Amino acid sequence: MILFKNCRLIKELTEGYEGEYADILINDEDIIERISSPGTIRSEGARIVDAKNNTVLPGFFELHAHLCLSDMNFHKLRTTTQSENALEALSFAREYLKQGYTTIRDAGTIHNVTVELKRAKERGIVNIPDIISSGQIITPTENGNDTFANMYYEVDSPYEVRKGCRKQFELGNDIIKCMLTGAYLNEGGNPGETIMMEDEVREAVKVAKMKGSYVMGHAHGAEGIQLGIRCGVGTIEHGSFIDDETIQILKESDECFLVPTAAIGLACFYDAESLSEDMMDKRKRYELAEKEALNKAYRAGLKLGFGSDIDKENFVKYPGMEFYARTDWYDFEYKDILIQATKNSAEIAGLSEKKGTIKVGKKGELVVIEGKPDEDIYKMKKMPLYVYFNGELIEN
Ligand SMILES: [Zn+2]
Known part of the structure; x- marks a missing residue:
């Protein structure tokens, strides 16, 4: 299990959760298990990644x-x-x-x-x-x-x-x-x-x-x-x-x-x-x-x-x-x-049931981008802080 804390979410890319900030829990099958207000998910033994209020996007x-x-x-x-x-x-x-x-x-x-x-x-x-x-x-x-x-x-x-x-x-x-x-x-x-x-x-x-x-x-x-x-x-x-x-x-x-x-x-x-x-x-x-x-x-x-x-x-x-x-x-x-x-x-691509937004039940494929790329797309010039996919956490 991996817990992404303090994620800044983009409304259009998040389903079933209204807030701008959240913690996201991904289970061992790499499925998003919970999206909840920061600090409200307790998960014994989960690996923790602090997104520090940076923007978290789906893969x-x-x-x-x-x-x-x-x-x-x-x-x-x-x-x-x-x-x-x-x-x-x-x-x-x-x-x-x-x-x-x-x-x-x-x-x-x-x-x-x-x-x-x-x-x-x-x-x-x-x-x-x-x-x-x-x-x-x-x-x-x-x-x-x-x-x-x-x-x-x-x-x-x-x-x-x-x-x-x-x-x-x-x-x-x-x-x-x-x-x-x-x-x-x-x-x-x-x-x-x-x-x-x-x-x-x-x-x-x-x-x-x-x-x-x-x-x-x-x-x-x-x-x-x-x-x-x-x-x-x-x-x-x-x-x-x-x-x-x-x-x-x-x-x-x-x-x-x-x-x-x-x-x-x-x-x-x-x-x-x-x-x-x-x-x-x-x-x-x-x-x-x-x-x-x-x-x-x-x-x-x-x-x-x-x-x-x-x-x-x-x-x-x-x-x-x-x-x-x-x-x-x-x-x-x-x-x-x-x-x-x-x-x-x-x-x-016909994959929207599993991918494309951050939603409970979808694949836990997350990308942490520094700052607010929705307000400044040139933030994408910098490598993502973290990429999580298929059990692997990449830190750039
Ligand atoms: Zn071509």
Whole structure:
């Protein structure tokens, strides 16, 4: 048992308790057993952590990770050995945990490394965030598919899509990721252009549904986003050029959600020398359009998920990047960013019964942040004081 004393709570992220300050007791099964006024829980033998009136948040969600990316020198992936890549991915997953992330949805990998990480975790070898894995990315024959070694699985008909999707599930993956439009970071790709055919997207959704799962659809252009929604994909990734009409369609849907990825936008400018001219050119050309579109989607009240799309090097160098990127790169309000990283993303990932808020009966996954990040999101630049997950207390 572990008792977190003197926690400052955020109302929108707490259920079944009204006060601003509380003690939180987590039992040996890592379930939140009690939330009560400070000083009112007596628990013999419990380990005690004094949060000292700092802010305590539920564990964060990363809905768009690539655990196989150790840095932005993507071409290196082709010569990285399988075991080297697995070790890099493992250390990236640990970095996520240290920053307070307890759930990672991986959006594309090589060597099926995310499944191996999940298995290592199940065997009790490593403590890393819970992983939802998509395996290789299903994509039509396109420019730049070899940018990330074998991260892409090429398909050019509904039957090939069927094979590709079934292959990912056979390998132990949980969901399917499809490229509905081109990409910024694929050499020669055109982000606004729709690249998958309707019958191909429908086929991916069909196979995923048979497995009780869903498709995450990479889409920048409005046409590609609409294609995804129409075909039944579960999430739209990036959504850079979403327009008014598409925002409205998404707003009325309770089956498809938008996951913007702000940190990768910032990272491309911080780390410009790692990128090719083609990649940087696209980034510069579309920057304003992307910011404007995502701000509109936010102001329209869409339930937005939390994804970063960044590599390990930038993730470690700039702690809390996705949090402040949503203010720097877009123009989101501080408290809403915290809600996107927890409650919203838990709902989008279908995990809100167990995660996403601090509530008796939910998983005891807590992150202690110094000060009041809901009033100053740049507090997230500092590593959390404590992260508690799966029986382990990390002190930074
Ligand atoms: Zn991605």
